[in-house]
Amino acid sequence: MSAESTHINSPREIPVSSAKLSDFPHNPIACLQQVHEECGEIAAIEEDGSKIVCVFEPKLIQQVLTDSQRFHSHFFALRGAKKSAQRRLTNGLLTMNGGDHRQHRRMVKKPFALPSIPAYDEITERLVSEMLDDWKVGEVRDLDAEMTTLMRRLTSAVLFGMDYPDLSEEIGHATDRWVRLNHDTGMAAYVSGSFSDQYEELLQLASDLEERIRDLLQKRRHSGELGQDVLSILMQAHGRDGAIDDSQLIGHITLLFGAAHLTTAHTLIWTLFQLAQSPFIMSELYDELTEETECSWDDKSSLGYRVLRESMRSLPASAYLQRFCSEPVDLGPYHLPTGTGVLFSQFMTHHRSEIYDSPFEFRPERWNDISPTPYEYFPFGAGPRMCIGAPMAMRSMGSILPKILRTFRLSVVPNVDINANVISTMLAPTTPVPVEIHAPDKQFSASSISGSILDLVHLPEMPATDGLRRAA
Numbered sequence: 001m002s003a004e005s006t007h008i009n010s011p012r013e014i015p016v017s018s019a020k021l022s023d024f025p026h027n028p029i030a031c032l033q034q035v036h037e038e039c040g041e042i043a044a045i046e047e048d049g050s051k052i053v054c055v056f057e058p059k060l061i062q063q064v065l066t067d068s069q070r071f072h073s074h075f076f077a078l079r080g081a082k083k084s085a086q087r088r089l090t091n092g093l094l095t096m097n098g099g100d101h102r103q104h105r106r107m108v109k110k111p112f113a114l115p116s117i118p119a120y121d122e123i124t125e126r127l128v129s130e131m132l133d134d135w136k137v138g139e140v141r142d143l144d145a146e147m148t149t150l151m152r153r154l155t156s157a158v159l160f161g162m163d164y165p166d167l168s169e170e171i172g173h174a175t176d177r178w179v180r181l182n183h184d185t186g187m188a189a190y191v192s193g194s195f196s197d198q199y200e201e202l203l204q205l206a207s208d209l210e211e212r213i214r215d216l217l218q219k220r221r222h223s224g225e226l227g228q229d230v231l232s233i234l235m236q237a238h239g240r241d242g243a244i245d246d247s248q249l250i251g252h253i254t255l256l257f258g259a260a261h262l263t264t265a266h267t268l269i270w271t272l273f274q275l276a277q278s279p280f281i282m283s284e285l286y287d288e289l290t291e292e293t294e295c296s297w298d299d300k301s302s303l304g305y306r307v308l309r310e311s312m313r314s315l316p317a318s319a320y321l322q323r324f325c326s327e328p329v330d331l332g333p334y335h336l337p338t339g340t341g342v343l344f345s346q347f348m349t350h351h352r353s354e355i356y357d358s359p360f361e362f363r364p365e366r367w368n369d370i371s372p373t374p375y376e377y378f379p380f381g382a383g384p385r386m387c388i389g390a391p392m393a394m395r396s397m398g399s400i401l402p403k404i405l406r407t408f409r410l411s412v413v414p415n416v417d418i419n420a421n422v423i424s425t426m427l428a429p430t431t432p433v434p435v436e437i438h439a440p441d442k443q444f445s446a447s448s449i450s451g452s453i454l455d456l457v458h459l460p461e462m463p464a465t466d467g468l469r470r471a472a
């Protein structure tokens with residue numbers, strides 16, 4: 001039966017929330033909570049003839065994530081004119097669909113496949129050690145700045161190698177600014193329709209960033225030496241069969257940089273923050289980390305594994321995802337015409353109380369007893385577009401976090417505001433996250449804090465149950 005003929009049997013009108021589309025960018029999570037409370041598992045947000053359909057039920061999310069033929073991906077950024085640098089920079093996997101996406105994903109995925117990942121251990125170890133050598137007991141450090149810098153340096157090294165550190169660093173900084181400006185410009189377009197000044201700035205920044213990436217490509221080509229970094233591997237794919245042209249290479253590299261370093265940095269920040277505010281959990285974890293037989297965080301029976309899983313559940317770095325219908329499609333009892341935007345959220349799904357008891361509490365021990373489906377827990381997405389960097393992110397976080405937590409005790413500076421919001425679909429700190437650096441003296445204690453983070457996670461000082469370290 002075709003989608004059109006099914007439509008005749010399913011003419012129901014999709015419920016419309018009282019939330020407006022222009023409310024969404026200010027606080028996407030609060031807006032989604034309002035839509036869900038008012039209208040249930042599937043509903044629209046509208047304004048001035050524009051509409052996005054929000055989907056909350058995991059079975060419906062499964063349909064959207066797995067049917068990549070009808071639910072296409074589109075980039076959150078404004079794409080720019082056809083031959084502009086902005087268009088080329090946004091040419092990565094997230095804007096590709098169908099056969100193009102499958103072909104390019106196969107190539108781009110290769111350097112991030114499991115057998116390649118141990119090659120990045122040494123540089124990870126070196127960069128964390130350099131960061132920790134710089135930290136002194138008694139100092140206050142901003143976790144946001146520290147983790148973002150660490151991940152920018154690590155991502156530069158993995159993507160571009162170590163031959164041109166200054167240029168790689170410049171590309172990293174420019175990419176950060178570009179991601180931020182894409183968000184601001186996109187949101188200004190969403191809210192007011194007036195974004196021309198920011199848009200001009202964005203186009204200029206896109207040209208500068210592209211020029212630097214081209215410079216790096218040229219240097220690599222002229223040196224005649226290709227290394228083991230991701231850029232070299234993709235350039236070889238280019239040379240071998242011409243499968244990736246320069247403009248696609250630029251799009252892939254930009255997306256890889258943007259997708260890799262901020263998501264991982266935010267996950268590190270939220271994990272360290274939640275642990276610092278959960279003294280009993282931190283105390284158990286510290287004992288595990290300092291045991292003679294070191295327990296890897298890959299090991300499902302380790303508390304480290306459950307802490308990281310729980311952290312990505314309670315404050316997922318990727319807060320929501322979007323698709324649009326490439327053809328008419330039935331979703332639940334509703335019919336969606338071509339072009340309808342569809343939005344679904346990790347944050348909302350990870351806080352469904354029928355799957356996660358007391359969902360706003362940070363409780364790693366819950367993972368002893370639950371095994372949600374890939375559509376009930378999807379910090380890295382799911383289906384044919386699932387994150388290609390997930391194994392690498394898990395491995396690097398599983399080595400960075402234990403090293404930090406063994407070397408120092410961190411406590412959140414008392415009486416500060418810790419604020420979070422969704423920026424370019426990522427749940428990010430919007431103000432510094434200051435922590436005091438202490439010797440590893442095991443004197444774990446939570447600090448009194450305020451700020452919007454308290455709307456997103458409740459951090460009990462006492463464990464909810466015994467047996468934190470009970471194996472799954």
Ligand code: HEM
Binds near residue numbers: 260264381382389
């Ligand atoms: C904790 C860290 C990370 C998180 C939470 C994360 C999250 C995600 C999510 C949710 C998606 C799915 C997007 C969608 O379905 O529309 C995704 C896709 C992607 N991620 Fe990650 N990611 C992380 C780290 C990385 C790293 C380290 C890399 C690169 C090495 C990377 C590269 C990508 C790419 C290229 C895609 C697009 C895949 C495609 O469209 O086929 N990510 N990521």
